[in-house]
Amino acid sequence: MKLEIVLSKRMIEMYKNYFKRISDFVLSLMALIVLSPLLIMLMLIGVFTMKGNPFFCQKRIGFNEKEFKLIKFRSMSNAKDKSGNLLPNEKRLTKYGKILRTSSLDELPELINILKGDSGIIGTTKKNLDFTRVSLA
Known part of the structure; x- marks a missing residue:
């Protein structure tokens, strides 16, 4: 029984240290290649719909507590009220x-x-840094 536990721990460490990063890299590269027509189409629609940058970046905490910018497609406009404040999310x-x-x-x-190694296909996503800082205050 102890041999099984030690073997399992070694296998898990080997997976974490070697195979996970390789598999994340290969799978994300393949997905980017296969999905590139869709990504380009969504990017172009986003440029016209959002009147500019179709991407949204947010600071997150990644592997070894390293800060990185998470990239997503924008889903909200930058509409502001008369005072220059952003309108509520719903609007x-x-x-x-x-x-x-x-x-x-x-x-x-x-x-x-994922391709850059900032995050992985499998794993937890930590809250954005602004949320974390506010929550800790």
Whole structure:
């Protein structure tokens, strides 16, 4: 029984140290290649729908507590009130953004983060840094 536990721990460590990163890299690269027509189409629609940058970046905490910028497709406009404050989320969410969110297509650019090694295909995603800092205060 002890041999099984030691063997399992060694296998888990080997997976974490070697195979996980290789598999994340290969799978995300393949997905980016296969999905590139869809990604390009969504990017172009986003440029026109959002009148500019189709991407949303948010600071997150990744492997070894390293900070990185998570990439997603934008689903909200930057509409502001008369005082220059952003409108509530409900008013800024576009029809295009609703489609992206309900189909989870807004998450596709995260494949770039996986390819770069900022995050993985399998694993927990930590809250954004702004949320973490506010929660700890």
